[in-house]
Amino acid sequence: MSRTRIYSTTFILIAAILVAISFIYVQLNTIYIGVDVQKNQDNQWYISYVDHQGWAAYKGIKDGDLLLSIDGQNPELHPSLKYNSIEQAHQISILRNESHLLFSVTDDINSQYSFDKSRSSILFFAILYCFSLFLFVKEKKDSSAQILILFFMVTALTYLGSIPSGMRVHYAQAFVLVSLPLVPTVFLHFLYNYFNKYKIKVLNPRMLYIQYGINALLFVCGILTIYTDIGYKLNTLLVAKVSLLLFIIGCIYMIFILAIRYFQFRKTIYNPIFKYMIIGNSLSFFPFIFLFALPRIIFNEAFTSTYIATIALFLFPIVYVYLIVSKKLLDIDFIIDRLKYFCLLAIIPSIVILLCVGFLYDIQRFSLAHWILSFSIIYVVIVILLYVKERIEYPLHNTPFKKKMNFQLSLNDFSQQITKLNKQSDLEELIIHEVIKMLPIQSAAILEMDHDQQCIEIKKESEFLQPDVRFWDITKQKNRTYIIGEMFELNLGMCILIGKKQRFQYLLWIDNKQNRMNYNPDEIVWLRTLANYIGIVYENLDMLAGIISQFELREGSESPSWVSRLVFRLSENERRRLASDLHDAALQDQLLWYRKYEDILDEIKISDDIHRRMEEIKEGLLDVIHQIRQTCNELRPSFLNEMGAVEAIDQLCVNATFNANFTVEFNHSQLDLSLDDEYVLMLYRITQELLRNTMKHALATEVKLVIGNDDRVITYEYADNGVGMDLSQSKATLKNMGLSGIRERVSSLNGETEFYSSEGHGFSVKITLPTVQGVG
Template sequence: MNKKIRSLFLLVFFIVAQSWFLIVLIKYPYIGINVQYDNGQWVIKNLDIDSGSTRLDLNVGDIIVEVDGKPPEKNVLVRKWDTVEQAFSLVIKRDGISNAVDISKTRSAIQLDLIPIVYEIICFTIALLLYNKVANSRSANYLAYVFYVIGVTFMALNPSVRGDTLGKVLIANGLLLVPIVFLNFLIVFFKEKRIANISSKPLKYIYYSILIEFCLCSAIIFLSDNYIAKQTYFFLRFTCLLLFLIGILFNFVILTILYFKHRKKVSDESTVLRFVWISLFASFFPILFLSFIPKLLIGEELFLSTYSGFFVLLFPLTFAYLIVSKKLYDIDFMLRRLLFTVIISILPSFVVVMADIAVFQKEMFHRHTLYMFIIVLIIQTIVLFSVEHMYTRLERFMFPRKHLLQAALKKISKDLMSTFSFRELKDLILLDIVNTLQVYGGAIVFKYRDSTEIISEGEIHQAEIERLIGQAYPEEHPDLMCFEINRHEEYTSFLVMTRKKSNTRLGLEEVQWLNLIISYLAVSLENVYLIRKLTDKLNSLASHLPGEQGSSDFNWFRKLSFELQERERVRIATDLHDTTMQDLFFLKRKLKAIGEKHALSPEVSDGIQSLIEYIEIINVNLRQNCFDLHPYLLQEIGLVRTIEKIVERESYSCPFQIRFDAVGVQMIERKDLEFKRHLFRIVQELLNNAKKHSEATLVSIRLTASMGYYVLHYRDDGVGFDPSKLAAPDIGTSGVGMEQLRSRILHMGGHLELAAAQGSGVDIRISFPMKEGLTA
């Protein structure tokens, strides 16, 4: 059957059956009068415990004369089940005297009606959650069916004791289905977890057999209202109860075989099997040995199945929790924890029961006392077991400060994973520490042999920090607290904190929190230091790369070096735009506001206007610097237009004339952004070198795309230089120089031709093939 059709059928069946059962439950109380036909009279055989009959003036042996104004044999339920249910009035005869009994105002014990409803709600709620939230797991779906079957069985309990035929048939078949659906779930689960591959095909025929049996027995019971219906139901109930026991035993046999097959393996499979066996035994032991087996052997339950039925939920509830919470392979831990919780709960549960007996003067070994002990034990176990979860949920309300520190610790530890520079330490870590502890300021200090480096945040004096670090015992200071992070042969690092904004020193809890942060920070600082050291060495190496011969071996290194440079340029440009330029903007606006709001003298007004104009000049220069660092126009207007703009800008400040033209613009603009960025950087470096060293009057730059090559031709009429004496500058200074230029060209697969001599200018021709590959 299709999954959707099956789900729809089960839903419709649930709605129809539940509606009918609610009508029966509300309309009729549980009377619980069992009768037998003796010498032509219907005599009360016994009265069910906690039923409505115990609150009526009825005794065993009373003769039923009328039920709802008619002879007992005219009542369908009396004929079918030998019980008086769904009735409103009785006439009984005792010692020859007839008495009328009004049943309409009688109510059965609330707990007997309420307990099955609670079980039912639990089962259907968990079935719905499993079916919807773990829809991708077949075992979870079959576990949902287990809950559904158990829920239907509990749903049928109240109408069944009230003589409802549908309830009686459902509760019998529900018992029969429970072990079979359990087995189906276990087969699917073991197959899903690759523990065992058991065929489920025989179960299909068992389901069909149960369906046929259900239809036949229901037809007989519904259509008959005499001895045949009664015997059919008794046979059905006995058979289903017996098959229930056999089915549970069969489940245990399969689990035992599988466990002995895997028990020698130290694996998750043996742990899961052991858990399933133990939890299945704990679930069914009470209802089997205290209710059903005594019912079969002596005709009476030692422990009401209404109460022992709760334990049936333990196995599927535990499994549902483990599946949903994905803690299936933490079973050993969960079992130990549960067992320990039960042991702890025994003593307080016993004390509660003893106190109840002492206060209300109850009998010591009354059955209700045992029920109470078990219920209290279960409640205590559940509460203690869930204390950790409840504590986690309520921690933010019970211990807000501790919760805040833990949340900050998680954030800081996460940020430390993405921290690769000292500047990020300030922006990501130090700022969070200062804000969390609500101190005036903090600093991370690196003390080298001959110098001190301080990264600070907030209101903290660097001179005071240097004086503190210079002491023999830097921990002692009236206003500052100093914590050593790590001690290295090249440096020692410290974390320095000021007083809190409440003008108090950090408390013990906050100091412990800081020590935990420091343990994480020590590792991160060491990594940052090594990254800085490695970066310096890489930059130094990049400036001394070999020439064109064998350059492909170092292409990966060039690519990495250029990517790091571009990333750093973008970061600096972003910082300038987001911080310095924004500050200048607000400063300019405040100065304008002062001039507009106040009546100032002409001299002061002119001074403010001069400041505003100077700020605007600084802003323009910063904007130009940001563009040089991050030429965003490459993507918006293309390479040629971007070079034209930079040439136009430089023409105003350069002592020489700049000419630029481009041929084959469309072919040039088809290249990817990385190519354009490298070409733009080459033009930048050529212009920078010309401004610094050329002393030229004319600089000419020509960019062409033809004959299978992109060619950049640079020429100036300056002083020139001797190529044999060209030295590579240190990387990390300006990032320019012929070696740096050559490295970038080689990375792009280009070819450099240099013609220069002292006093005769410079002529540089750089070509790149339109197809990738080295031409050098």
């Protein structure tokens, strides 16, 4: 590059990074409202579309709401209505079901829109900027590299600026309005320069002047519609659609130019270059054109999101950097031939799969956009699978790998079949069948060896097991401990351990090979892998049988209260032990390191910035120490026995009021009974669980708790005014909320529990407990 060209390219790169920073700043600091509006027959503005990723969707604004005012003024006065949308607003007033609703547009909700969309566009800009720097350093002498850098920056900034443009940021709108049709224009300029060094004239330079002139005219129209009131007279959305249409025409035109030149030079050395360009441009821009741009112009609705439609753009810089830098090209003719073959093969399967999907699901729910998008996805996936299949199939077809591939397929089939088994006998039958099928043997058997009794039982055998086969020499191995998958040879055949259960071991015995040869390494690896699979399934089936027997036992009879009480006592002992370990080990170590850190912080001299950051770390350590202390108190409150039930529960209520958005009214005036430790602990745990549920789920503002007693029973009543719940839901849901645990705790002391709740009517629970004399 000449000095002037170097300076101009440097300016392009610096200007691009500055514009990108401004776009990114706007994206991350501007609220995307995401509302489109239209006028109804009464000339009133109403909400016609709400983007689910925008602020309006999070605030509950719905389609059909009537728009009353924006920022306290007539909606007609707000500039964003030129685009039939609402952006850059501070207050929105709507009418819904004769109710006036006022929304303040504040950044109190993290909209996923800015993050998700910004992430892909920033990544795309970063990749193209790196490629541009690479070209700037690597190809300084190539004049076409400068135009390619300009093309990369225009494309990347157009993508990056599309989000703030959608937020109706004026300078971003003006930039995207002119840069979008400028993308194919700059690319044609690149083509002209690139082939000019080969003395090939790909297009008339007058076409470039015409296209640049059209872009300049469009820029003027865009400025007038965006920054003046002419936008109300001239349809602003029409100008945006014209920009999008010029982009589509420009992309199709550049593909057309490349195709014409390809047929012109197809018998020359430039044939591969044109093929690369045609394929690269088509794969990069056609998804955006046919899935987003054209449907947006024709149907006012895209087939897919901008994010999906622009993924293919990442291919574009790779192709052209490869063309500029590479000295050798891949065999594009071979790739194209295979691609055409796979594309032809994929048509019928894609149609069949699409029809099956339509048959299985409700066809009425699918729009034309859904059908086209579904077919495109299925078609592309099948083409890719066919290509991958060919790439991996050839090496596996070589003769030395045939048997190994069969073993791999056998393992895959076996792993799929064992997922359907739920009986040990079925598993044993499958093992025998698989071993006989894959190995050149005549007989096999599943053996159960009892180490205590020193006996062996044949659990399952093949059809041709000889009656004179004896397994007595297996008992010689009883003093050895084997792991699953380990083998040992016998006088006749070989055994491999496939499962263990208490004093029993399960063995797979296989006969000697019929050809009298030893088992080769592939067969041994296959047997050991199979044994590991079987060992896992044996263990799972054993656990399943145990769980089923436990369920049958529980269904037959309810556990006695003393059993439940014992379980809870063991649980509390474990809590106490864990709290003690946390307090004596983790907490003390944390305090020790905190003091050492504090001493170092006081002794050394550091800058204010580092000192501030180290103070933040110190505060974080203090928070961790406080959390450990709080966890210890929750596991086993140290004050419970000393304070008693009333004081301990009152402290819980005070803490809940302090940490949550509801008040707790605790009435214990009717309680005049001294409770023992078991009752105190149970009431404390129940209150702890109920308050925790209220914080997490209830959205309550008031909680009432009453504890009292008479001569025979203790009563415990808890109620909140939250959202309530449907008590008919599954037991699993109730268990996750701790309600089943509460019922079991009360039952362990022969008490009764009643839950009362419905959706929207709060939640309450009434517990009655016999006095200590009534507990058996």
